[in-house]
Amino acid sequence: MNTVTAMTQANSLPQDESVNPEQKQFTAPEVDKKHPGTSFVSQFDTQTSTKKENETSNVKISTSDVHVYYGEAEAIKGIDINIYENEVIAFIGPSGCGKSTFLRTLNRMNDTIDTCRVTGKVMLDNQDIYDPNLDVVLLRAQVGMVFQKPNPFPKSIFDNVAYGPKLHGLARDKYDLEEIVENSLHKAGLWNEVKDRLNQPGTGLSGGQQQRLCIARTIAVSPEVILMDEPCSALDPIATAKIEELISELSTQYTIAIVTHSMQQAARVSDRTAYFHLGDLIEVNSTEKVFTQPDHQLTEAYITGRFG
Amino acid sequence: MSTSNSSSMGQTFDPQAAAELREKRKQKIASSLAKRHRKEKTFRILGFSAVVTGLFFVVLLFGSILAKGLPAFWQSSISVPVYFDPALIQVGAKPVQKEGESPAQFQERTIAWQTEMGMVDWDALIVNSMIAKDSSLASKRDELSGLYTSSEAYRLRDMVMADPSLIGQKEQIKILADANVDVWLAGNIDRSLPDDQQQISPEVRQLADQLKANGMIENTFNTNIFTNPDSRSSPATSGLAGAFMGSLFMMMIVIFISIPIGVASAIYLEEFAPKNFMTDIVEVNINNLAAVPSIVFGLLGAAIFIGWMHLPLSAPLVGGLVLSLMTLPTVIITTRASLKAVPPSIRQAALGLGASRVQTVFHHVLPLAIPGILTGSIIGVAQALGETAPLLLIGMSAFVASVPTTPLDQSTALPVQIFLWQGNELRNFFEGRTAAAIIVLLALMVGLNSLAIWLRKKFEVRW
Numbered sequence: 001m002n003t004v005t006a007m008t009q010a011n012s013l014p015q016d017e018s019v020n021p022e023q024k025q026f027t028a029p030e031v032d033k034k035h036p037g038t039s040f041v042s043q044f045d046t047q048t049s050t051k052k053e054n055e056t057s058n059v060k061i062s063t064s065d066v067h068v069y070y071g072e073a074e075a076i077k078g079i080d081i082n083i084y085e086n087e088v089i090a091f092i093g094p095s096g097c098g099k100s101t102f103l104r105t106l107n108r109m110n111d112t113i114d115t116c117r118v119t120g121k122v123m124l125d126n127q128d129i130y131d132p133n134l135d136v137v138l139l140r141a142q143v144g145m146v147f148q149k150p151n152p153f154p155k156s157i158f159d160n161v162a163y164g165p166k167l168h169g170l171a172r173d174k175y176d177l178e179e180i181v182e183n184s185l186h187k188a189g190l191w192n193e194v195k196d197r198l199n200q201p202g203t204g205l206s207g208g209q210q211q212r213l214c215i216a217r218t219i220a221v222s223p224e225v226i227l228m229d230e231p232c233s234a235l236d237p238i239a240t241a242k243i244e245e246l247i248s249e250l251s252t253q254y255t256i257a258i259v260t261h262s263m264q265q266a267a268r269v270s271d272r273t274a275y276f277h278l279g280d281l282i283e284v285n286s287t288e289k290v291f292t293q294p295d296h297q298l299t300e301a302y303i304t305g306r307f308g
Numbered sequence: 309m310s311t312s313n314s315s316s317m318g319q320t321f322d323p324q325a326a327a328e329l330r331e332k333r334k335q336k337i338a339s340s341l342a343k344r345h346r347k348e349k350t351f352r353i354l355g356f357s358a359v360v361t362g363l364f365f366v367v368l369l370f371g372s373i374l375a376k377g378l379p380a381f382w383q384s385s386i387s388v389p390v391y392f393d394p395a396l397i398q399v400g401a402k403p404v405q406k407e408g409e410s411p412a413q414f415q416e417r418t419i420a421w422q423t424e425m426g427m428v429d430w431d432a433l434i435v436n437s438m439i440a441k442d443s444s445l446a447s448k449r450d451e452l453s454g455l456y457t458s459s460e461a462y463r464l465r466d467m468v469m470a471d472p473s474l475i476g477q478k479e480q481i482k483i484l485a486d487a488n489v490d491v492w493l494a495g496n497i498d499r500s501l502p503d504d505q506q507q508i509s510p511e512v513r514q515l516a517d518q519l520k521a522n523g524m525i526e527n528t529f530n531t532n533i534f535t536n537p538d539s540r541s542s543p544a545t546s547g548l549a550g551a552f553m554g555s556l557f558m559m560m561i562v563i564f565i566s567i568p569i570g571v572a573s574a575i576y577l578e579e580f581a582p583k584n585f586m587t588d589i590v591e592v593n594i595n596n597l598a599a600v601p602s603i604v605f606g607l608l609g610a611a612i613f614i615g616w617m618h619l620p621l622s623a624p625l626v627g628g629l630v631l632s633l634m635t636l637p638t639v640i641i642t643t644r645a646s647l648k649a650v651p652p653s654i655r656q657a658a659l660g661l662g663a664s665r666v667q668t669v670f671h672h673v674l675p676l677a678i679p680g681i682l683t684g685s686i687i688g689v690a691q692a693l694g695e696t697a698p699l700l701l702i703g704m705s706a707f708v709a710s711v712p713t714t715p716l717d718q719s720t721a722l723p724v725q726i727f728l729w730q731g732n733e734l735r736n737f738f739e740g741r742t743a744a745a746i747i748v749l750l751a752l753m754v755g756l757n758s759l760a761i762w763l764r765k766k767f768e769v770r771w
Binding site (some may be wrong): 006107109112114137138139140141144145149151152153154163164168214215220245 | 581584652653654656657658659662672676
């Protein structure tokens with residue numbers, strides 16, 4: 001039960017308005033559309049409905065028997081999972097369980113590692129992404145990624161967001177490009193903070209702002225799926241709350257897969273949760289079920305804090 | 309946790325014993341402190357004295373070079389109005405190609421005219437003009453003609469040949485004193501030596517002292533050192549222009565060959581090449597090449613570029629190629645290091661957005677690595693600029709008395725010129741020249757290194 005109280009505390013933290021005036025932003029009504037309740041359990045009451053939608057919606061990514069090897073070591077041992085359109089799925093598990101590796105197989109970021117080898121099938125809209133004929137550039141334009149450490153380019157804020165659309169020729173002209181940049185920054189909730197200093201370097205922003213800039217940069221190319229690899233691990237709780245709020249908003253338009261070390265975060269933002277253990281997928285279920293009555297003993301042990 | 313555990317383990321907790329133990333521990337640490345501080349102090353003194361010694365030698369080196377070299381930029385000269393006496397210059401008009409005249413005939417007439425010009429007693433012009441300035445010198449024609457350096461007569465001839473309208477005119481001309489006269493006046497020779505050990509006759513010495521005293525011989529800034537090539541017949545007018553141009557051509561060749569090839573191969577090796585046995589071998593060999601003595605590159609150049617490809621001997625082209633080979637490993641290694649220093653998160657960010665590997669490298673990685681690449685390249689080029697050994701083996705140590713106009717002309721290089729002057733027989737004159745040449749070379753080096761620092765600052769991206 002420890003975890004539950006911890007989660008309730010963490011969840012109620014933003015409501016403490018006296019702490020910081022900045023916090024007002026994430027107590028705004030749209031945040032709580034999805035989670036109107038303050039207690040842990042009431043969150044899931046509302047989430048059940050969203051989950052039901054997901055069950056009927058289309059499969060966006062489907063993997064079957066995915067193995068990943070780093071040299072001789074097998075990091076992922078045969079994973080079958082379906083990720084549905086417009087859902088937020090969280091990958092949790094102890095360190096080294098392969099959740100990040102698995103996430104990176106979904107847009108072939110593992111290709112950059114020489115010793116890495118992937119077998120099995122990863123289907124994106126019925127297209128095998130490991131098909132040798134598939135262009136990885138096209139894939140990554142469809143499946144965007146946000147990294148653990150905010151990594152804006154050492155260029156201006158505008159150029160950071162405009163880089164993707166320019167790269168893929170998505171903007172018809174300069175005005176179109178400006179519109180894309182503004183929209184992306186709006187969606188990432190950063191527009192009001194940076195609209196007066198678009199020409200300043202993106203690296204001059206605070207950590208949380210940088211991460212939202214990276215999210216804006218990712219959604220500027222209008223991907224269908226966004227992969228997030230522990231996007232909040234380098235951020236303070238306030239910035240984390242902002243990113244989480246953003247994830248909830250983005251989930252109406254994008255399919256999001258998020259790797260997180262924080263079970264509270266998984267509980268707050270995701271519709272479904274997948275628990276990984278030593279390269280195996282132990283359990284994937286609705287977030288409510290995983291955190292209240294997990295099917296597997298290992299999952300229960302992990303979420304109750306017995307290891308990890 | 310642990311403290312509360314141990315106290316509840318059944319043993320009675322004695323506050324006094326604990327305090328004693330604590331005190332003992334403190335003393336033990338304190339006793340070792342003196343030794344640690346002593347070590348730290350010794351090391352600091354050692355480091356500081358090393359720096360001071362180094363600085364002392366740098367100051368000594370620069371001091372001695374500047375003390376010897378700077379005076380060499382000023383040389384004794386006699387500034388006189390030279391009258392181009394038509395009575396002495398009895399030559400016809402400069403030949404012009406006539407209608408219907410064959411080139412061979414015209415050539416023949418030109419050569420005849422040039423020979424006539426050469427027959428003129430140009431020395432008499434100079435001596436006459438000195439006597440015209442000071443009539444008391446009229447009886448010392450022989451001594452006067454020994455005062456100035458021999459090439460000045462040819463200079464007057466060339467002036468008239470270029471512009472025959474000078475004949476009958478008067479023009480103020482700075483006549484450079486003979487090297488030995490300069491040595492005598494500058495005190496670079498022991499004045500008490502007996503006559504048979506002096507380089508010039510007692511009459512000329514006495515005349516030189518006299519003219520120096522009455523101000524006819526002045527110590528003026530010597531531009532010859534920058535505008536003339538090397539000279540043996542007239543050491544006083546020898547200069548660095550030939551060597552400088554040779555070095556310049558070589559640097560251009562090094563810049564245009566070794567930097568593009570080096571940077572391109574570094575990018576390929578670092579960003580695109582698969583890490584396997586082959587690339588490991590390539591990498592080891594590049595590192596080994598960087599450690600190969602430069603004279604070996606000279607042998608290689610002599611064998612391949614001259615022996616096999618039959619490129620001209622002593623040409624800056626061959627020198628540039630040899631130095632490019634020598635510089636390549638440096639450029640590759642520094643470029644790879646600066647590419648490695650670009651954080652991988654930038655590459656991931658670009659790849660994650662769907663940039664191809666080439667786009668990632670050229671849009672993001674390379675711009676961030678540019679300062680390091682520039683610094684490495686310029687330091688490599690500066691190293692090549694100061695290299696002598698390989699040039700000796702491809703014939704660039706020859707005496708060349710002309711300024712090269714193309715990279716295929718014969719030439720020397722600055723460091724080789726220093727080497728040649730250092731070994732010149734006219735020791736007491738060329739010692740200053742050598743130091744002056746070293747100053748020019750050092751100034752170029754310092755200039756190149758400052759350029760490297762400036763470029764690094766300019767292109768540096770702040771995170």
